[in-house]
Amino acid sequence: MAPSGYADVVLAAPVxxxxxxxxxxxxxxxxxxxLAQLLAAAKIPKDRIDGLAVxxxxxxxxxxxxxxxxxxxxxxxxxxxxxxxxxAVVSIRRAARAVQNGDAEIVAxxxxxxxxxxxxxxxxxxxxxxxxxxxxxxxxxxxxxxFALLTSYYMRSYGARREDFGKLCVAQRxxxxxxxxxxxxxxxxxxxxxxARSIADPLRLFDCVMPCAGAEGFLVMRESxxxxxxxxxxxxxxxxxxxxxxxxxxxxxxxxxxxxxxELFAQAALKPGDIDFVEVYDDYPVINVLQFEDLGFCGKGExxxxxxxxxxxxGGTFPCNTSGGQLxxxxxxxxxxxxxxxxAIRQLTGQALGARVAKARYGLVSGFGMxxxxxxxxxxxxxxxxx
Amino acid sequence: MAKAPMHARRKNPILxxxxxxxxxxxxxxxxxxxxxxxxxxxxxxQVCRDCRAVQYPPREVCRACLSSRLIxxxxxxxxxxxxxxxxxxxxxxxxxxxxPWRIGIVRLDGDANMVVYVHDSVGSAxxxxxxxxxxxxxxxxxxxxxxxxxNADLSADPKLREMTCDPRGRxxxxxxxxTAVGQAVVxxxxxxxxxxxxxGEAEPWKKIAEAATLRxxxxxxxxxxxxxxxxxxxxLAGEIGAKVDILVNxxxxxxxxxxxxxxxxxxxxxxxxxxxxxxxxxxxxxxPFLKARAADGPASAVAWVNVxxxxxxxxxxxHGTYSASKAAALSxxxxxxxxxxxxxxxxxxxxxGPVDDDWDQLELPPKLSPGALAxxxxxxLQGSMEDVYPxxxxxxxxxxxxxxxxxxxxxxxxxxQ
Numbered sequence: 026m027a028p029s030g031y032a033d034v035v036l037a038a039p040v041x042x043x044x045x046x047x048x049x050x051x052x053x054x055x056x057x058x059x060l061a062q063l064l065a066a067a068k069i070p071k072d073r074i075d076g077l078a079v080x081x082x083x084x085x086x087x088x089x090x091x092x093x094x095x096x097x098x099x100x101x102x103x104x105x106x107x108x109x110x111x112x113a114v115v116s117i118r119r120a121a122r123a124v125q126n127g128d129a130e131i132v133a134x135x136x137x138x139x140x141x142x143x144x145x146x147x148x149x150x151x152x153x154x155x156x157x158x159x160x161x162x163x164x165x166x167x168x169x170x171x172f173a174l175l176t177s178y179y180m181r182s183y184g185a186r187r188e189d190f191g192k193l194c195v196a197q198r199x200x201x202x203x204x205x206x207x208x209x210x211x212x213x214x215x216x217x218x219x220x221a222r223s224i225a226d227p228l229r230l231f232d233c234v235m236p237c238a239g240a241e242g243f244l245v246m247r248e249s250x251x252x253x254x255x256x257x258x259x260x261x262x263x264x265x266x267x268x269x270x271x272x273x274x275x276x277x278x279x280x281x282x283x284x285x286x287x288e289l290f291a292q293a294a295l296k297p298g299d300i301d302f303v304e305v306y307d308d309y310p311v312i313n314v315l316q317f318e319d320l321g322f323c324g325k326g327e328x329x330x331x332x333x334x335x336x337x338x339x340g341g342t343f344p345c346n347t348s349g350g351q352l353x354x355x356x357x358x359x360x361x362x363x364x365x366x367x368x369a370i371r372q373l374t375g376q377a378l379g380a381r382v383a384k385a386r387y388g389l390v391s392g393f394g395m396x397x398x399x400x401x402x403x404x405x406x407x408x409x410x411x412x
Numbered sequence: 413m414a415k416a417p418m419h420a421r422r423k424n425p426i427l428x429x430x431x432x433x434x435x436x437x438x439x440x441x442x443x444x445x446x447x448x449x450x451x452x453x454x455x456x457x458q459v460c461r462d463c464r465a466v467q468y469p470p471r472e473v474c475r476a477c478l479s480s481r482l483i484x485x486x487x488x489x490x491x492x493x494x495x496x497x498x499x500x501x502x503x504x505x506x507x508x509x510x511x512p513w514r515i516g517i518v519r520l521d522g523d524a525n526m527v528v529y530v531h532d533s534v535g536s537a538x539x540x541x542x543x544x545x546x547x548x549x550x551x552x553x554x555x556x557x558x559x560x561x562x563n564a565d566l567s568a569d570p571k572l573r574e575m576t577c578d579p580r581g582r583x584x585x586x587x588x589x590x591t592a593v594g595q596a597v598v599x600x601x602x603x604x605x606x607x608x609x610x611x612g613e614a615e616p617w618k619k620i621a622e623a624a625t626l627r628x629x630x631x632x633x634x635x636x637x638x639x640x641x642x643x644x645x646x647x648l649a650g651e652i653g654a655k656v657d658i659l660v661n662x663x664x665x666x667x668x669x670x671x672x673x674x675x676x677x678x679x680x681x682x683x684x685x686x687x688x689x690x691x692x693x694x695x696x697x698x699x700p701f702l703k704a705r706a707a708d709g710p711a712s713a714v715a716w717v718n719v720x721x722x723x724x725x726x727x728x729x730x731h732g733t734y735s736a737s738k739a740a741a742l743s744x745x746x747x748x749x750x751x752x753x754x755x756x757x758x759x760x761x762x763x764x765g766p767v768d769d770d771w772d773q774l775e776l777p778p779k780l781s782p783g784a785l786a787x788x789x790x791x792x793l794q795g796s797m798e799d800v801y802p803x804x805x806x807x808x809x810x811x812x813x814x815x816x817x818x819x820x821x822x823x824x825x826x827x828x829q
Binding site: 145149150151154155157158159160161162163164165166167169170173175177178181222223224225226227272273276398399 | 435436438439440443468469470475492494495496497498499500501502503504506507513515516517519523525526527528529537538548552554
């Protein structure tokens with residue numbers, strides 16, 4: 026049975042709590058600031074928010090529950106979404122059904138984390154049971170190790186070159202230079218990319234996201250609610266999620282999108298070619314390529330050729346990660362997946378902070394999260410449309 | 413293969429001795445099944461009793477059929493190296509101090525994926541490998557990919573050498589060099605490339621012809637050491653403690669008395685004084701030195717070895733008091749192991765069955781020759797394990813003990829009738 030659609034569900038009020046490399050604040054500070062900005066953007070009082078979906082790695086010992094009391098929220102709908110870079114997509118799916126069915130009227134979806142000087146090591150060491158038992162004791166490289174293995178396998182299997190990944194990273198940096206909130210302010214040349222410090226072969230420095238502190242947020246509501254509030258919004262056309270897809274692949278060379286993309290485009294009544302821009306999850310560039318392939322923009326193994334024949338800047342043939350993406354804006358923990366959603370809403374509502382995609386009508390945002398052991402477990406995507 | 417130099421270069425005495433750091437210790441309880449096998453030098457993986465699916469990482473429930481009947485079984489480790497990386501950046505201090513690390517992901521025949529260390533001598537991915545379990549410096553099991561055929565020399569890989577306690581180039585104290593086992597151990601360590609061996613003798617006036625020939629070995633120096641005398645242990649530790657890389661405790665008192673025999677109490681007191689209190693005296697004086705030098709370059713302090721007895725697992729009534737003293741020593745060694753591992757120093761226990769020496773005269777063969785015992789000790793140091801059961805009798809007892817400890821107790825009591 027095909028799931029029912031998301032007619033009448035919209036996303037509004039894209040907000041970003043500016044990123045900083047390290048912070049002495051707690052996660053509650055960033056999430057609280059995100060909520061305050063959402064209220065300011067929507068011009069509504071706090072008690073109008075009756076639903077909340079929260080994603081954060083550094084909120085412990087609290088969860089979304091603790092946050093309600095911390096922020097003085099009285100809610101009738103609450104989700105804790107511990108799915109890393111897939112959290113935003115999953116939050117949208119949950120929130121959409123809640124507002125469609127009247128379980129909540131306005132759901133705030135926020136993702137954010139703090140970053141102390143030792144946060145990343147601590148999170149990596151205790152990320153999951155499998156990770157603690159069977160990955161961290163092998164060099165403590167964390168996601169760098171996992172994505173190095175994926176990247177090396179992909180390069181060998183499909184003939185990708187470092188220059189291909191470099192082209193994506195350079196394009197994202199060019200996009201980021203126009204985004205005042207990006208942490209990276211200097212241009213990146215292909216030479217700099219290719220000759221950067223080695224991290225985990227074949228990965229070098231600019232293949233790896235930089236962890237930082239920050240938060241992103243947006244509101245999910247029915248179109249009529251947005252009209253009443255006079256808020257610009259983007260419509261939700263379709264959404265998919267998948268967890269632990271293709272568990273028998275020896276090394277991850279595809280994600281759950283490959284299982285669900287037909288449903289995604291059918292639900293949106295669109296084809297991949299109709300999409301005006303994409304915001305893909307980009308903690309490492311190999312994952313961008315997997316998303317290009319698995320979401321149907323090119324076939325499996327055609328990623329290298331797709332990169333060589335396209336350009337990824339905002340004005341390019343395939344605008345991708347138009348705010349600069351995590352690779353050039355920074356990875357604020359669980360906000361990494363929200364970054365793309367917030368940027369897509371901005372693009373589709375004419376509120377882009379940086380370069381604007383011309384005549385953007387349809388944007389695709391995909392999420393990817395949780396290297397539980399040897400691969401990313403959670404994947405998802407949404408298609409959004411200009412109102 | 414490149415070997416560590418026979419004589420490690422002396423370090424600059426002006427430089428600070430680095431403090432030991434350790435690889436991460438945390439494991440779930442179920443993952444310690446891997447450690448239990450690795451401690452014996454074996455690779456075991458969980459297998460589902462119902463659907464036979466091999467599991468990795470260790471888990472509570474079968475990933476295929478959800479059965480909770482997962483059992484640990486030996487695995488041949490045959491696998492394919494699917495992808496590899498060389499890690500140049502690490503978050504943990506232990507790894508950071510030793511960069512780079514070669515790490516890979518292997519696909520086990522039988523469908524499980526494993527993140528592993530890759531031995532230097534393994535070719536580029538994709539290629540066939542064999543997966544072995546080893547103990548890291550924290551004493552936890554880790555997996556290594558080695559070439560598919562032949563015995564992997566862990567010491568030939570500068571990083572995986574960390575998993576071993578290779579005696580090559582190291583300075584070793586053998587606490588009693590004059591017994592048959594002690595002599596064999598000294599000779600075997602000399603052959604294995606030890607740079608210096610101090611062989612203890614408790615009673616210098618007692619002339620033993622074979623032991624005297626140890627003095628002809630250039631690496632060997634006889635030193636006075638009576639483990640029943642706290643002062644003697646303290647004196648020797650003051651003299652050489654800061655230089656010892658491996659301590660091998662061969663000091664042993666073995667009387668063959670049932671507990672009702674005349675003189676059993678005196679014998680038991682002497683056995684305890686050497687086998688138990690002797691170990692305690694040695695631990696008090698030498699353990700702090702070993703821990704302090706656990707990260708002291710390529711010839712750091714690495715190991716403490718006890719020659720116990722298979723009788724430590726379950727009392728053998730014809731050697732009732734001796735068994736009890738070895739059981740006491742085993743228990744004490746666990747406390748010492750916990751202490752030594754805080755610095756990354758490994759404690760290895762050997763559990764031989766009857767040895768072909770004077771005190772096991774009345775035991776029937778098969779008996780373990782002192783040479784075979786010493787060889788097993790060297791293999792344990794060169795490899796990566798902490799519990800060694802050399803010889804057929806020890807293996808037989810170990811299997812019986814694991815299968816049904818109470819049955820073994822009955823079987824041993826029958827043997828005494």
